[in-house]
Amino acid sequence: MSIRRLPSELVNRIAAGEVVERPASAVKELVENALDAGASAIAVRLSAGGLDLIEVTDDGSGMSPAEMRLALERHATSKLPDDRIEAVSSFGFRGEALPSIASVARLTLESRVRGEEGWRLVVDHGQAAGEEPASLPTGTRVRVEGLFDKVPARRKFLRSPRAEYAACLDAVRRLAMARSDVAFTLDHDGRKVVNVQASDTPGRVAALLDRELDRHGLGIDCTRDGLRLAGVTSLPTFNRGMADHQYLFVNNRPVKDRLLVGALRAAYRDLLARDRHPVAALFVEVPGDEVDINVHPAKTEVRFRDPAAVRGLIVGGLRAALDEAGHRSAAREQFAAAVNWQSDLDRRPGENPGHVAPLPAETGMAPAFAGVTEAKLDFGRTPAARAEPAVAPVPSFPLGVARGQVAATYIVAEAEDGLVIVDQHAAHERLVLERMRRASSGGTVARQALLMPEVVELDEPDCDRLEAAVGELGELGLEMERFGPSAMLVRATPAPLGKTDVRALLTDLAAELAELGTALSLRDRLDHVAATIACHGSVRAGRVLSVAEMNGLLREMEVTPHSGQCNHGRPTWVKLAHADIEKLFGRR
Numbered sequence: 317m318s319i320r321r322l323p324s325e326l327v328n329r330i331a332a333g334e335v336v337e338r339p340a341s342a343v344k345e346l347v348e349n350a351l352d353a354g355a356s357a358i359a360v361r362l363s364a365g366g367l368d369l370i371e372v373t374d375d376g377s378g379m380s381p382a383e384m385r386l387a388l389e390r391h392a393t394s395k396l397p398d399d400r401i402e403a404v405s406s407f408g409f410r411g412e413a414l415p416s417i418a419s420v421a422r423l424t425l426e427s428r429v430r431g432e433e434g435w436r437l438v439v440d441h442g443q444a445a446g447e448e449p450a451s452l453p454t455g456t457r458v459r460v461e462g463l464f465d466k467v468p469a470r471r472k473f474l475r476s477p478r479a480e481y482a483a484c485l486d487a488v489r490r491l492a493m494a495r496s497d498v499a500f501t502l503d504h505d506g507r508k509v510v511n512v513q514a515s516d517t518p519g520r521v522a523a524l525l526d527r528e529l530d531r532h533g534l535g536i537d538c539t540r541d542g543l544r545l546a547g548v549t550s551l552p553t554f555n556r557g558m559a560d561h562q563y564l565f566v567n568n569r570p571v572k573d574r575l576l577v578g579a580l581r582a583a584y585r586d587l588l589a590r591d592r593h594p595v596a597a598l599f600v601e602v603p604g605d606e607v608d609i610n611v612h613p614a615k616t617e618v619r620f621r622d623p624a625a626v627r628g629l630i631v632g633g634l635r636a637a638l639d640e641a642g643h644r645s646a647a648r649e650q651f652a653a654a655v656n657w658q659s660d661l662d663r664r665p666g667e668n669p670g671h672v673a674p675l676p677a678e679t680g681m682a683p684a685f686a687g688v689t690e691a692k693l694d695f696g697r698t699p700a701a702r703a704e705p706a707v708a709p710v711p712s713f714p715l716g717v718a719r720g721q722v723a724a725t726y727i728v729a730e731a732e733d734g735l736v737i738v739d740q741h742a743a744h745e746r747l748v749l750e751r752m753r754r755a756s757s758g759g760t761v762a763r764q765a766l767l768m769p770e771v772v773e774l775d776e777p778d779c780d781r782l783e784a785a786v787g788e789l790g791e792l793g794l795e796m797e798r799f800g801p802s803a804m805l806v807r808a809t810p811a812p813l814g815k816t817d818v819r820a821l822l823t824d825l826a827a828e829l830a831e832l833g834t835a836l837s838l839r840d841r842l843d844h845v846a847a848t849i850a851c852h853g854s855v856r857a858g859r860v861l862s863v864a865e866m867n868g869l870l871r872e873m874e875v876t877p878h879s880g881q882c883n884h885g886r887p888t889w890v891k892l893a894h895a896d897i898e899k900l901f902g903r904r
């Protein structure tokens with residue numbers, strides 16, 4: 317065996333494996349370079365998800381021809397003038413990106429320093445392929461063509477152009493959030509998908525993610541032990557079926573760090589169901605010597621010297637803000653006494669008969685609120701449904717007869733053996749799901765045509781997912797078609813839903829489909845999707861019900877399987893036995 321030093325071309329290709337995993341990583345590296353060069357406007361152009369072409373143009377400092385040649389050499393960087401990695405404030409510093417990309421594609425580098433002539437330099441899969449004068453404004457343009465065309469091993473792992481495009485969009489969004497002072501455009505296959513002017517961070521985040529964040533977001537800014545947390549996070553009621561709109565930054569560097577994601581989740585732990593996720597853009601600032609950014613070639617992971625302090629900052633900071641905003645979102649009722657609220661309609665034979673449903677406060681979730689965007693609890697207003705006077709003997713229904721409604725959210729019923737409280741949204745959601753299941757097992761779910769077809773604008777990747785599932789969704793009674801690149805045209809909705817917010821339904825379905833991917837069987841997918849649909853057809857918390865409607869709901873619950881728990885696994889009703897009421901009042 318003879319040991320040899322590898323030729324630089326091969327070294328670069330090996331490095332490319334780490335630095336350039338897919339088009340989105342090349343986009344990230346090139347945009348970071350543009351930002352490091354002091355650009356005030358950056359234009360990104362892609363074809364076929366970046367597989368055919370990635371072009372990044374900036375108006376930054378530019379490079380001289382000599383610098384351009386050096387930039388394409390491995391470990392050549394202008395960003396570590398004093399060898400101190402800890403003190404680095406630029407995005408790059410490893411000097412790997414350009415040579416790595418150039419080794420797995422055809423790379424054209426054009427650049428011009430102010431007052432000088434422009435220059436063009438072409439490298440084809442690691443081989444110099446000519447240079448010449450070029451005319452361009454001050455700044456730099458990098459064009460990457462045929463990425464991985466000659467690297468079949470890599471090509472195999474690439475996803476569809478659609479999926480690669482979605483990842484590129486995500487990379488651009490992250491950097492555009494980190495640097496809201498820089499203007500960005502992104503063109504994909506000739507269409508402008510991002511176009512943002514310089515602004516402040518909250519404005520930029522809202523422009524890139526969701527205009528609604530203006531209304532449903534909370535500004536965060538807190539400091540603790542020299543660490544700072546700033547940014548925007550959504551109210552618990554403004555959530556998504558997928559954790560894809562969570563953007564995290566450490567010292568303004570976009571990261572995908574498990575510690576930070578975990579802390580974000582922890583902050584919402586008892587405010588959101590497990591399968592719902594907040595929207596957030598959070599910026600953590602720590603002193604340079606408290607964090608190591610050089611633990612990953614793409615620099616998307618970091619290592620903190622004191623992880624617990626960072627976690628504490630995030631959980632504490634978010635909790636404080638969320639608690640303070642509690643009145644804006646879902647107020648949480650605390651159950652004062654640990655009495656036996658029983659929830660046993662679904663109890664199967666052999667299960668512990670003394671089973672006690674976890675108190676909502678203990679299950680760590682706020683019942684009825686998860687997935688409900690418009691729910692606003694108002695315990696202050698006068699009860700709307702008139703109480704049924706409890707004079708006649710109570711008929712023997714397991715869930716009793718409705719006596720009234722509390723907070724337009726809970727039905728209070730009297731049963732022979734106690735007091736029953738029903739979470740109307742959770743319960744109804746379950747009933748709709750069971751109805752849809754019954755209907756779809758006997759063929760397709762009935763549709764209800766909309767009087768006017770509705771156009772719903774969505775992210776392009778979301779539209780792609782919905783479009784791919786049009787057949788399945790049709791079986792569930794949702795009839796729609798693609799309507800241009802970033803909209804769907806909805807013609808009919810599932811009849812069991814009744815009137816529904818079509819836009820919210822589609823957004824959630826798209827997120828659901830993204831999460832499910834194609835891993836599940838059609839049957840299982842249908843079931844998941846049906847659950848998402850059911851959630852939208854439900855009587856919302858906050859809707860005033862008549863006594864007849866309340867009793868109708870109770871009777872349907874009694875005959876519907878699994879109606880004792882909602883689609884998120886929480887109880888739909890609890891019962892306080894007479895004996896327990898007596899205990900509460902010290903009569904026993």
Ligand SMILES: Nc1ncnc2c1ncn2[C@@H]1O[C@H](COP(=O)(O)OP(=O)(O)O)[C@@H](O)[C@H]1O
Nearest residue numbers: 349353387393394408409410411412413414456
């Ligand atoms: N868009 C650009 N504008 C000006 N200089 C650039 C640009 N892109 C790259 N460079 C120069 O090329 C060098 C090498 O870039 P790169 O391979 O990405 O490594 P790094 O960013 O880690 O330094 C940079 O340090 C910088 O001096």
Ligand SMILES: [Mg+2]
Nearest residue numbers: 345349408413
């Ligand atoms: Mg770089």
